[in-house]
Amino acid sequence: xxxxxxxxxxxEAVKLWLENGRRSKEVGEKLGIxxxxxxxxxxxxxxxATAPAQRPITQAQGLSTSPSSHLVAExxxxxxxxxxxxxxxxxxxxxxxxxSGITK
Numbered sequence: 001x002x003x004x005x006x007x008x009x010x011x012e013a014v015k016l017w018l019e020n021g022r023r024s025k026e027v028g029e030k031l032g033i034x035x036x037x038x039x040x041x042x043x044x045x046x047x048x049a050t051a052p053a054q055r056p057i058t059q060a061q062g063l064s065t066s067p068s069s070h071l072v073a074e075x076x077x078x079x080x081x082x083x084x085x086x087x088x089x090x091x092x093x094x095x096x097x098x099x100s101g102i103t104k
Contacts, residue, residue: 005033010041010045011045013031013033013038013041014041014042014045015091016031017038017042018042018091018095019091019095019098020098021095024038024039024042046084046087047080047083047084
């Protein structure tokens, strides 16, 4: 029987992994989660495509219908990247706070 996890559990598991600085395999084993599944959650939570099929058809085939559609696609990509970078920045701030709390 396949085990299902809540979205909250996935978020907390990935956050735990990112905040403690250990390898995904190690944290996954402690939580009883397959490393592949664990990394898939991480990619999905960061808005990264988990498979090439999720890309728009025009991008996957290298086609562009007009210059404006290219700009719209680029703008959307940059917005996703910006959100991911903001999240990574917040995670790094929490990690530094956590580590400096340990060393005091």
